[in-house]
Amino acid sequence: MSEFAVEARDVVRTFNDGDVQALRGVSLRVPRGEVFGLLGPNGSGKTTMVRILSTILAPTSGSATVEGFDVVKQPDEVRRRIGLAGQYATVDENLTGFENLRMIGSLNHLDKTFVLGRAKGLLEEFGLSDAANRNVKTYSGGMRRRLDLGAALMANPPILFLDEPTTGLDPQSRQDLWTIIEGLVEGGTTVLLTTQYLEEADRLCKQLVVLDKGSIIAEGTSQELKTQLGATVLSLSFHSTADAARGVELIRDVSAKPANVEGTVVELTVEGGPAAAAEALRRLDAAKVNLAGLTLREPSLDDVFLSLTGHKTDDESAGPDTTARKARA
């Protein structure tokens, strides 16, 4: 068997007779037993990739295998080994939570008794026992996502595709889902996750690729991506813009890179974090300039994305997640 759970080679997918190029030759290898991230803004091709890997859509060219089975030539073998849960929580509104799971279990051709036990177990595990016999119509967004994930897990697949699993969720529901996903990976499941939340990729994904307009623009571990910026960010906030202006003159040469001043906040990209911070503090103290705050932080994936693409991840704001992002801010 292949060493990778999922492999894609040069996958191209066009729509409207080639007018729209959703994927322009994407190759990736997902190692077993970890969370692999596809990171990118709306329209970058993440969902198209997941649809191809889960046999819903055929690639225009290129090939992909899941557990060694070709997604085009052996779709049924692939379908027996995957679970799919997504952004739109495709559960049946007119059924109860339990009925949804029973239906998916039966369509997965599982044993009846097993289905009953598994459905009950999953509902309990995801905190849906009390709502098990209520119509899904009455469920909150977070409950639907958990049920959707439960449906994807009915056949206990070794590989799970999660297409923006937390888009549009409140912070608590998001945390809950993260914990569930981490638990699954501990249990040996391979997860391929798409997200536009850098924080999510950072927290969950061991390796990730960054997609932009259908092409991979960066890949590696989240740590590797961050070190592409090669430094730590020293952020100093002052009580006034006048103080900030004085401060930046005093500490400018602590870093070889130019300082970034925004209002009362001065940010420096430095090599040795703590030493640079100590040096900055000594100089400011000697000149009697008071600080309102000091933080040392690693560059965020937002910084990474900005430096890779030249545009922020928020640029494409026309998406179902816009409100979610606002709610988060």
Next chain:
Amino acid sequence: MSTTPDVVHASKSALRWAMSDVLTIARRNMLAIIRIPTALVFSVLQPIMFVLLFRYIFGAGAIKVDVPGGYVNYLIPGIIVQTTIFGAVGTAIGLAEDLQRGLIERFRALPMARMAVLAGRTVSDLGRNVLVLVIITLVGFAVGFRPHGGFVNYVFACLITLLFAYCLSWGFAYIGLAAPNSEAAQAMTFPLIFPLTFASGIFVQVSSMPGWLQGFATYQPVSEVTKAVRYLMDGPNVLIPNAGNSIWVAILWSVGLIALLGPLATAKYKKVA
């Protein structure tokens, strides 16, 4: 994370799995029909309204059909055909909704039989039509319908109606898959369903229509089916002294329609989902 039990797959032949998948989907659709009040109103209340409308308003004097037992004996077999055909609108709406909500995508990523989504949908609509037939028969009797054809022929007539409506529903499945959303699907069905049911012998005699319409109204499939159903339910009378070829024509239309529409809908399903 608690430990996951070992997955137990059941073993059945491919054909039995396909049947099981069709029934699973059909059962899920039936539950939805029962639980959505609007769907229930659409499929049950509306035909009853049609019976009352034509029995007591249009049929009280405006429509003249001279058969033993009066207009009600002419009307009820027609309404039975009309209602089962209207049921196909539900096929289009149901599929458009499933598509819109992404459920069909989920089904496509499951190791289930490909044809089960369409077959399950048409089978559940067939089930609903059986229910509606029973209700219309009861309501018909309540408003004075006294057919002369005998019980066996009555059941035979119902089977022909159900067969025709089932075969036709594959065409409406195609519409449901082609429509951008369920509202559009519903809108797209009406230009088809109105001429088929109203420009037919369902409510009035074709001979009372303008000449240019009579050709279509006489030979279009719904009129043929209605003629067969009416003959079987009410027996021979002055209007329909013998069945002629209408029973065979109704069956041939059904078979012809599904032979054409079945592959068409299946191809569309493969393309859109």
